[in-house]
Amino acid sequence: MTIEQRAHPWMALSAPGALQQMLDEIGVKDVAAVFEQIPADHFRKAPLDLPPALGSEMELKRDLVSKLRKNEDCETNLSFLGAGVWQHHVPAVVDEIVGRTEFATNVWGSYQSDHGRNQAWFEFSSQLGALLNLDVVQLPVYSWGCAIGHAIRMATRLTGRRKVLLPVLSDPERLSVIRTYCQPSEMESHIEVVPVAADPTSGRLSISDLKSKLGPDVAAVYFENPAYLGTIENGAAEIARLAREAGAETIVGVDPISLGVMMAPGDYGADIVTGPVQPLGVHMHCGGGVGGFIASRDEERYVREYNGFLVSIAPTAEPGQVGFGLAASHQNSYGSREHGKDWTGNSTYLWAIAGAVYMSLLGPQGFREVGTLILSRARYAARLLNEIPGVKAVWPETGFKEFVVNFDDTGKTVEAVNDALRARGIFGGKDISGEGHGLGQAALYCVTEVHSAADIRRLADAVKEICQ
Amino acid sequence: MKLPNYHAPRWDEPVVMELGRPGARGQLFPAPEQEIEVAEIPAAMQRKDRPELPEITEFEAQRHYLHLSQMTLGMMGISLFGTCTMKYNSKTAEAATLRPELAEVHPYQHPDTLQGVLEIIHDFDGILQNLSGMDQFVFQAGGGADAAYTMAALARAYWADRGELGQRTEMVTSIQAHPCNPATAAAAGFTVINLPLEENGYPSIEALKAAIGPKTALLMINNPDDMGIYNPEIKEWVRLAKEAGALCFYDHANFNGVMSKLSARELGFDACMFMLHKTFGAPKGGGGPAVGAFGCSDELAPYLPAPVVVKQGDTYRLDNDRPKSLGKIREFWGNVPQVVKAYAWARAMGAEGIAMASDISVVANNYMDKKLGEIAGIEISNPHIRKRRMEMTRWSLGPLAQETGIGTADFANRMADYGIDPWWMSHEPWIVAEPFTPEAGELWSKQDIDQWIGVVARIVQEARETPELVKSAPHNQAIAQVDGSVFEDPKAWAMTWRAWQRKRAGDAKARSGSA
Numbered sequence: 001m002t003i004e005q006r007a008h009p010w011m012a013l014s015a016p017g018a019l020q021q022m023l024d025e026i027g028v029k030d031v032a033a034v035f036e037q038i039p040a041d042h043f044r045k046a047p048l049d050l051p052p053a054l055g056s057e058m059e060l061k062r063d064l065v066s067k068l069r070k071n072e073d074c075e076t077n078l079s080f081l082g083a084g085v086w087q088h089h090v091p092a093v094v095d096e097i098v099g100r101t102e103f104a105t106n107v108w109g110s111y112q113s114d115h116g117r118n119q120a121w122f123e124f125s126s127q128l129g130a131l132l133n134l135d136v137v138q139l140p141v142y143s144w145g146c147a148i149g150h151a152i153r154m155a156t157r158l159t160g161r162r163k164v165l166l167p168v169l170s171d172p173e174r175l176s177v178i179r180t181y182c183q184p185s186e187m188e189s190h191i192e193v194v195p196v197a198a199d200p201t202s203g204r205l206s207i208s209d210l211k212s213k214l215g216p217d218v219a220a221v222y223f224e225n226p227a228y229l230g231t232i233e234n235g236a237a238e239i240a241r242l243a244r245e246a247g248a249e250t251i252v253g254v255d256p257i258s259l260g261v262m263m264a265p266g267d268y269g270a271d272i273v274t275g276p277v278q279p280l281g282v283h284m285h286c287g288g289g290v291g292g293f294i295a296s297r298d299e300e301r302y303v304r305e306y307n308g309f310l311v312s313i314a315p316t317a318e319p320g321q322v323g324f325g326l327a328a329s330h331q332n333s334y335g336s337r338e339h340g341k342d343w344t345g346n347s348t349y350l351w352a353i354a355g356a357v358y359m360s361l362l363g364p365q366g367f368r369e370v371g372t373l374i375l376s377r378a379r380y381a382a383r384l385l386n387e388i389p390g391v392k393a394v395w396p397e398t399g400f401k402e403f404v405v406n407f408d409d410t411g412k413t414v415e416a417v418n419d420a421l422r423a424r425g426i427f428g429g430k431d432i433s434g435e436g437h438g439l440g441q442a443a444l445y446c447v448t449e450v451h452s453a454a455d456i457r458r459l460a461d462a463v464k465e466i467c468q
Numbered sequence: 469m470k471l472p473n474y475h476a477p478r479w480d481e482p483v484v485m486e487l488g489r490p491g492a493r494g495q496l497f498p499a500p501e502q503e504i505e506v507a508e509i510p511a512a513m514q515r516k517d518r519p520e521l522p523e524i525t526e527f528e529a530q531r532h533y534l535h536l537s538q539m540t541l542g543m544m545g546i547s548l549f550g551t552c553t554m555k556y557n558s559k560t561a562e563a564a565t566l567r568p569e570l571a572e573v574h575p576y577q578h579p580d581t582l583q584g585v586l587e588i589i590h591d592f593d594g595i596l597q598n599l600s601g602m603d604q605f606v607f608q609a610g611g612g613a614d615a616a617y618t619m620a621a622l623a624r625a626y627w628a629d630r631g632e633l634g635q636r637t638e639m640v641t642s643i644q645a646h647p648c649n650p651a652t653a654a655a656a657g658f659t660v661i662n663l664p665l666e667e668n669g670y671p672s673i674e675a676l677k678a679a680i681g682p683k684t685a686l687l688m689i690n691n692p693d694d695m696g697i698y699n700p701e702i703k704e705w706v707r708l709a710k711e712a713g714a715l716c717f718y719d720h721a722n723f724n725g726v727m728s729k730l731s732a733r734e735l736g737f738d739a740c741m742f743m744l745h746k747t748f749g750a751p752k753g754g755g756g757p758a759v760g761a762f763g764c765s766d767e768l769a770p771y772l773p774a775p776v777v778v779k780q781g782d783t784y785r786l787d788n789d790r791p792k793s794l795g796k797i798r799e800f801w802g803n804v805p806q807v808v809k810a811y812a813w814a815r816a817m818g819a820e821g822i823a824m825a826s827d828i829s830v831v832a833n834n835y836m837d838k839k840l841g842e843i844a845g846i847e848i849s850n851p852h853i854r855k856r857r858m859e860m861t862r863w864s865l866g867p868l869a870q871e872t873g874i875g876t877a878d879f880a881n882r883m884a885d886y887g888i889d890p891w892w893m894s895h896e897p898w899i900v901a902e903p904f905t906p907e908a909g910e911l912w913s914k915q916d917i918d919q920w921i922g923v924v925a926r927i928v929q930e931a932r933e934t935p936e937l938v939k940s941a942p943h944n945q946a947i948a949q950v951d952g953s954v955f956e957d958p959k960a961w962a963m964t965w966r967a968w969q970r971k972r973a974g975d976a977k978a979r980s981g982s983a
Contacts, residue, residue, distance in 0.1 A: 008821055010556045010749075012913035013828045022835045022914065031827045034834045034856045035729065037698040044731040049598055051591070053818020057560050060816050064564035064808065070584030072577065075568040081576050084799050091495055093526060095566070097533040098753075102542030104562070106554050106745070106752040108892070109541055111950040112942045113476070113884035116539030117754050122963075123484045129964035130485075130520045136963045139755075142610035143798045153655075176796035184624050186633040187657040225513070234512045261508075263515050285565075286585055287575035287800025288757060288807075298967050300958040309755075312961040313483075313968050316948040317940065322483070323950035327961040333613070333651030335896055338660040343651035345613025346745060350753030357533050360484050361494035363523045369497040376500040376507040400509075422578060430576050453501035 009057075074284070078455055079427035080381075082402050082446025083228070084144070084173055084276070085284045088257065089450055094281040094357045103353055111325045117353070118324035121311045124352040127359035128280075128293060131259040131367070132273055133266030135298035139309040140277045140291035140348045140355075145174040147274040147292030148222060148253060149181025150342055154272060154294075154305040155220035155249040156191055157341075165213050165221045165248075167205055168195035171228040172435055191219070203231040203395045203404075205239060214246040220272075224253035225265070229437075229444060230378075230402030231395055232262070240269030256280055256293075256355075258400050260367025261375060272296050277351050281358030291348030303328055307342040309349075370449050374401045377456065378447040384460035385445070390467055394439060401448055405429060408440040410467040418443070420466040426459060469922035474545075474887035475944040477538040484532055485965040488524035495526065520966065539946035542754070546916045547889035548836070550860040550905030551646075551694050553724045553829075554912075557751035561812035565805035575800045579785055585804060586784030589777045592811040599822075600720070600740050601733025602763030607744075607802035608773045612721055613648030615741035615760025616688065618773065618797050619717045620656035622739070622764070623686040625771040625794035626715065636685035640714070642671050644695065647895050649688040649719055658685055665899065669697035669850045676705055680712040690719040692726070694895065694905055695849050696833065696857030706736035715739065715768070723747045724909060725830045725859030728823035732763075739764035749813030750806040757803040759810070773797045825910035829859040832908035832917060837861050839921045840906075845871060845928050849900045859907060862894065866901035874931035874938050876902040881949060882930070882941035886923045 007015040013022065019031070028034060054060040074087050081087070098104065103117055111118060125137035141147050152164050164182070166175075175193075182191035197209040205223055214221070221243040225233040233239070240250040252270040254262070257279040265273045277291040278284070296302040303310065312327035333340035362370065382403045386393040390410035393403055407414055418428040429445035447456065500506055508514065524532070547554045565571065570585060579586065593605045609615040620639065627633040639653035643662045650660040661679045663671035670693070680687070687709040692698040699705070706716045718732040718740035724747050732740040744750045745758035752758055764772065774793045775786035786801070817825065834856050840846060845868030848861060865876045880890035894903035908917055930938050940949060954960035962968035 008817070008824070010558075010816070011821075011825060011828060011910045012916070013832060013910065014824060018914065019828060019831055022831050026831070026834050026838055028834075028856075031831060034830045035858075037692070037700065037855045037858065038726070038729065039700045042700070042703065042735060043729055044601075044734055046601065046731060046734070048728055048819040048823070050595055050819040050822070051815065053821060054815045055818075060558075060812055061560050061564065063815060064561065064588075064812055065567070065569075067584045067588050068564060068567060068569040068808075070587065071569045071573055072581035073568045073570075073572040074574055074577075075572045077581075079574060079577075081574040083576065085574055085576075087572070087574070091526075093530045093533075096530065097537065099562070099566075100534075100537040101557075102537045102540040102544055104751045104753050105543040105557060106552055107541070107543040107547045107549050107889050108552065108755070110880060110884060110890040111952075112881060112945040112947055113541040113890055114754075115946045116481075116536035117542065119481070119483065119539075120533065120536045122965075125963055126483070126485055126965035127521055129966055133517075133519075134964075135967035135970070138963075142614060142756075143800075145796070145799050146610075173796065173799045177798060180621055180795050180797060183657045184628050184633060186628055187624070187637075189657045232510060232513050234510050236513065259515065259519065261515055263509075263513050264517070264519070267517075283566075283571040284574050285571055286573040286582075286804040288802065288804040290799055291757075298958075298963070303958065303961075303963075310961075310963050312955055312963050313965075314954045315951045317951065318948040321947055323947045325950050325952055325955055327955040327963060329955065333647045336651075337647045337662075337896060338650035338654035340647070340651050342655045343613055343617065343648055345648050346611035346752060346756040346758035348610065348753075348757050349755035350757060353533075353754075356484070357529060360487075360522050360524060360529045360532070361526065363488075363492070363494060363521045364518045365491075365493065365523070366495045366497065367519060367521070369499075371509075372506060373497050373500055375509065376504050379507045380500075380504045418578070422581070427574070427577055427581075449497055453504055 077425045077427055078458060080429045080445045081427050083171060083430045083444050085287055085290060086279055086446055086448060087284060087450055088279050088448050090281055090283055091361050093361060094354050097357045098350055098354045104350060111323055115323060118311060120353045120356050122313055122324045124356040125311060127356060128256065131256055132295050133264035134273060134295045136303060137293060137295040138306050139311060139352050140293045141308055142347055143290040144274060144276040144292035145177030147294050148174060149178050150307050151251045151272045151274050151294055152191060152220055153181060153342055155251060157305055158249060158301060159219045161217050161219035163192040163194060163218050165194050165196050165218055167198060167223055167227060169198045169203060169227065169229055169437055202398060203229055204233055204235060207235060207238060210242060214242060218246055218248040220249040220251050222251040226255060226400040229404050230399030232398060232400060237268040258371055261371030277355050280355035282351050282354050291351040304331060305341055307332060308344040308347065373449045377451055378403060381447045381456045384456060385463060388464045388467060391463060402444055402446045404439060404442050405445050406440050406442045412467060414441050414443045417466055421462055424462050426462055471922055471926060472887050476946045478946050479535040479539060481535045483965060484522050487528060487532060488522045490523060492523040492525055494524050494529045541884060541889055543889055545887040545889050546920050548906040548908055548920055549889060550892045550907035553746045553907060553909050555749050555909060556911050557749060558812055561809040565808050570805060583784055586777050588808055588811050590779055590784055592807060595814045596742060596761055596763055599727060600763050601731040602740060603766040604769040605761050605763040606772050606776060607759050607761055607807050608797045609760035609762055610798055610803060611756055611758040612741060612743045612760045613652060614797060615762045616648045616719065617652035617656060618762045619688065619739055620653045620658060621794045621797060622768060622771045623715050624656060626768065627685055629792055635683060638683045639686050639688060640679045640684055641688045644693045645688060645690055646719060646721060653688065669695060669853055670699040673701055673704060676708060680709055680714060684712050684714040686715040686717060688717045688719060690721055692722050692858040694862055696861040698858055703735055725826055727826045729826060738768055744806050744810035748810035750809035757806055759803050759806045775801060828910040829908060833857060833859050833861060836906055836908055836917060843925050843928055860905055862900060862903055862905050864900040864903055868928060868931055869902045872931040872935050874935055876904050878938050879927055882927050882938045883923060885942045885944040888920060888923050
């Protein structure tokens with residue numbers, strides 16, 4: 001192991017002679033001596049065979065950029081993809097703040113030395129709590145699906161029951177995560193996942209099927225508002241009431257960007273609320289922008305079941321001053337290992353800071369405006385597409401930003417339509433034909449504030465041309 | 469040694485909910501175009517109240533959050549925070565990932581439009597395969613703990629496929645393993661068996677033999693551990709566990725000291741995980757987005773969470789057709805920008821740079837051990853173990869605490885007064901009294917390390933001469949010591965501004981009622 005003569009910019013002790021000086025101080029003759037704990041026959045035999053080092057920042061940048069340029073993106077193309085990651089406007093100030101090295105860097109710090117970050121976290125929970133009308137909001141977990149998984153497990157611990165009811169029209173991506181959290185059926189602690197039918201005329205949860213499946217063994221009812229296929233659940237309060245009557249918890253998933261115009265889930269009886277954080281100022285990042293929140297009322301029985309980090313405001317030694325720290329932290333896996341509430345670890349806390357900045361920029365009026373804009377443009381898009389012969393908006397006028405479009409009567413598959421759209425610089429909606437929802441050749445379209453009326457007409461014109 | 473006369477910025481920054489004035493705006497949206505009819509949510513679901521959010525200008529939001537960032541030390545002092553491997557996070561890589569070619573990319577785009585990012589993931593998979601000897605990596609797990617959970621979920625799929633999940637119900641680990649190993653295995657439905665440590669710093673072969681058998685589903689183990697001790701019997705461990713049929717998972721969280729030196733596969737492991745936000749130079753963001761890169765042998769690969777990135781000829785594809793897959797750990801394919809940053813780190817370091825970083829991190833820790841050993845009142849863990857530690861060492865402030873009453877948490881608070889990030893103490897359980905765990909890594913200079921040790925020596929002196937100064941620390945921070953008594957009190961804790969307002973109003977009412 002020789003010491004390179006050219007120092008590496010990321011390693012101070014790679015400077016010529018620096019490591020030798022340390023070896024001399026320790027009193028050993030070479031580097032091998034400090035690895036004395038590792039038996040000789042443990043050292044790897046296969047030599048490292050890595051691609052050659054990119055020895056300068058210029059070469060590194062060129063490699064990264066030349067590769068990434070092979071991607072097509074949703075800024076150059078016109079995209080209508082959603083379903084778990086959505087294209088929303090990210091204010092420039094959000095990017096500046098989450099890019100601050102003090103926030104982006106590795107350290108955990110302490111309540112005092114990293115006070116500013118802790119305050120930003122508390123402000124994320126506080127502002128989201130104001131949108132949800134709920135008093136407890138945990139820092140986000142890995143994703144929305146993971147948040148639902150934890151929420152279901154909270155409900156099973158709260159009720160001592162091991163069955164969850166959820167809509168048959170669920171996102172297969174999130175549902176797969178939920179099933180992972182509920183464990184295989186061979187295991188004793190398995191949680192049974194039972195689908196509730198949809199009303200075929202509206203896509204909403206079938207109240208009669210829900211009633212037939214509710215019983216003393218049900219831990220929780222989970223539904224989304226708006227639902228996976230975009231529909232608004234008008235009967236939310238009724239679902240929550242029925243669940244409560246059966247002694248089950250009501251878990252709801254909401255889209256936080258809808259909450260300037262949609263009723264806060266805390267106001268229609270939700271017990272535990274989950275949702276994605278990506279709409280609140282996080283880029284899509286090829287799916288790497290996701291995170292999921294969990295919230296509830298401030299009742300000890302709920303607080304004692306959270307798995308992660310709850311940031312509480314607290315007094316300091318200086319009268320009148322406040323600081324921030326972790327409440328009820330002994331119950332998480334850092335404090336209690338296998339006896340903790342599920343587990344926690346590094347999560348998506350940088351996106352909590354993004355969300356805090358985003359919500360402070362929008363304020364109450366911004367959320368109202370963006371909600372109205374999304375809703376109006378999405379309805380407009382559904383109408384224009386519905387006017388195209390053979391193209392049908394399924395459950396029209398029931399959604400928020402997403403809606404299902406059926407192509408059966410065009411004689412074309414969604415795949416063919418999307419290929420033709422892509423050739424025109426448009427990414428069509430997610431192909432849900434193979435998801436088993438019985439909706440035929442269907443795509444889930446997403447329209448947000450970034451789509452102008454002209455963009456929507458361009459889409460409609462292209463679909464019309466393709467489906468003629 | 470001259471120590472810095474440091475003081476943190478102190479803005480007395482209000483909580484954002486206290487800022488602004490009615491009608492102030494930080495972000496405007498256009499009205500729907502004329503041809504678009506303004507739509508409304510159905511009456512039953514319409515929001516009637518105004519959410520109680522701040523109303524501030526764009527500049528006020530920027531200024532507020534810049535103030536908060538300035539009141540965050542965030543490793544911009546000297547941080548030798550053990551178990552987390554403090555590194556420089558390349559701004560070159562950060563900037564590349566913020567380009568629209570990645571930031572504005574949707575994971576459901578057609579793979580033809582994703583060739584660049586798929587190529588990077590595929591190439592990085594190859595790099596990790598080489599470093600570990602494993603055959604396939606996936607990046608879906610959102611952190612090291614999530615990768616441990618991936619292992620537990622994969623073990624379920626593996627044993628279910630063999631019809632043995634009903635019998636293989638136990639996971640064996642060490643009491644010194646990171647809490648995420650027992651916690652994720654338990655959340656996945658396994659019974660956890662923790663092996664105690666022996667005199668030599670690791671569990672005995674006899675204890676392992678007693679614990680494993682036909683009920684063992686898997687073994688999850690780190691090596692070296694957070695004490696800096698390497699278990700020299702690990703090959704025998706793996707042999708015995710596999711003889712009992714168990715799967716063997718190497719938690720490579722502490723990879724920094726052994727990268728280029730060890731291969732998980734050569735040691736016999738079936739699977740391993742790397743923390744890209746730690747060892748591979750991606751930033752951690754104060755707790756994520758992170759990535760636990762999970763790799764395994766060809767035998768286990770069919771059970772991996774889907775999709776897996778594959779190369780077919782000259783094109784890259786997402787393989788979702790994996791009937792034995794455990795399903796999904798998390799939506800989509802992982803925190804892709806962090807994977808790109810880790811790829812950038814590995815390319816900028818190269819094989820020689822990675823080997824050198826491992827050398828440096830173990831040499832620097834041994835230098836630190838020598839210097840810390842010269843300070844009276846602090847003691848290395850397992851002092852009878854004379855062999856040199858790996859890239860970090862668990863130390864104890866026990867003797868000083870007995871002498872002065874100053875514990876490791878007091879000490880950590882005081883460190884920040886010198887512009888030094890508070891040290892990492894220890895994960896639970898605390899095996900040594902008043903623990904702390906420094907780790908130098910390859911980033912810091914000798915001057916940095918010397919200054920850090922100088923601060924430790926100074927605070928040891930303060931503990932003896934002016935213990936109250938340490939006990940009441942910090943004194944030079946944005947805020948004074950936080951009073952933690954509210955954190956376990958349901959009547960006082962407040963996780964949102966609205967909860968705090970409500971509880972304060974309740975207190976005021978109670979006070980006026982009793983007056």
